[in-house]
Amino acid sequence: MKRLVCLFSSISSDIYFRDMFLVPYYIGLKHNxxxxxxxxxxxxxxxxxxxGVQMIPLHYKGGYDCFSFLSEWYFCWxxxxxxxxxxxxxxxxxxxxxAIIGWIYKKVNPKxxxxxxxxGYGAWLALFREKSWFKGTSKRDQKCWPVKWKNRIIRFILNKMC
Structure with a gap:
């Protein structure tokens, strides 16, 4: 039988009635x-x-917030x-x-x-934004060529990953 895995940082008691549970559940029903x-x-x-959905907790060491970059390495592993x-x-x-998790997954399992x-939030919006990723509200920052190139590089990487 084919296997679908959903990665999610944290769950709560109402998870069974939210899209984080229901989307994978119904995809699994539809496609067996x-x-x-x-x-x-x-x-x-x-x-x-x-x-019929197996709930698998990943135990990680450290006091990191479940949404921090360091805690996400456990998903990569x-x-x-x-x-x-x-x-x-x-x-x-x-x-x-x-994006990193998806890139690792597609490298290991290209099919x-x-x-x-x-x-979408954060990185996704960089695909459509013209101003700086971190700064850029002032006119001086908008004219600065490193800021414009940084945005172009971020957009290029995100476009390729999408």
């Missing part, structure tokens, strides 16, 4: 995938099953180890971490599908 939701879990938390067994990888919220549910 076995569905797993991989998330940052607390120490001692065990795998569980709900409506998970993908490196398991990408060959995953037919479809689902990730929410386009970001740098999502797999990488689905991003584009609740």
């Amino acid at each position: 995938y076995s569905v797993s939701l991989v998330y940052h879990g607390k120490k001692g938390e065990k795998d569980s099953l709900y409506k 998970y993908i490196l180890k398991n990408a060959k067994n995953i037919d479809c990888l689902v990730r929410f919220h386009f970001s740098y971490q999502t 797999g599908f990488f689905y991003i549910k584009g609740d």
Whole structure:
């Protein structure tokens, strides 16, 4: 049976009624995938099953916030180890971490599908913005050629990853 995995940073008690659970669940039903939701879990938390979806907690060391860049490396490590067994990888919220995870997944498993549910913010908006990524509200910054080139490079990378 084909396997769909959804990576999500944190879950709450209402996860079963939100799109983070329902999108992979219905894709799995429609295309006959076995569905797993991989998330940052607390120490001692065990795998569980709900409506046929396997909930897999990733335990990570350190006091990092679940949305920090360092905590996302655990997802990269998970993908490196398991990408060959995953037919479809689902990730929410386009970001740098999502782009890196998708790039790793496609390098290890080029025939797999990488689905991003584009609740766009941050990096996604850089594709359409003309001003600086970090600065650029003043006219002096807008005329500065390194700022313009930085934006062009970011847009090029994000376009290629999309």
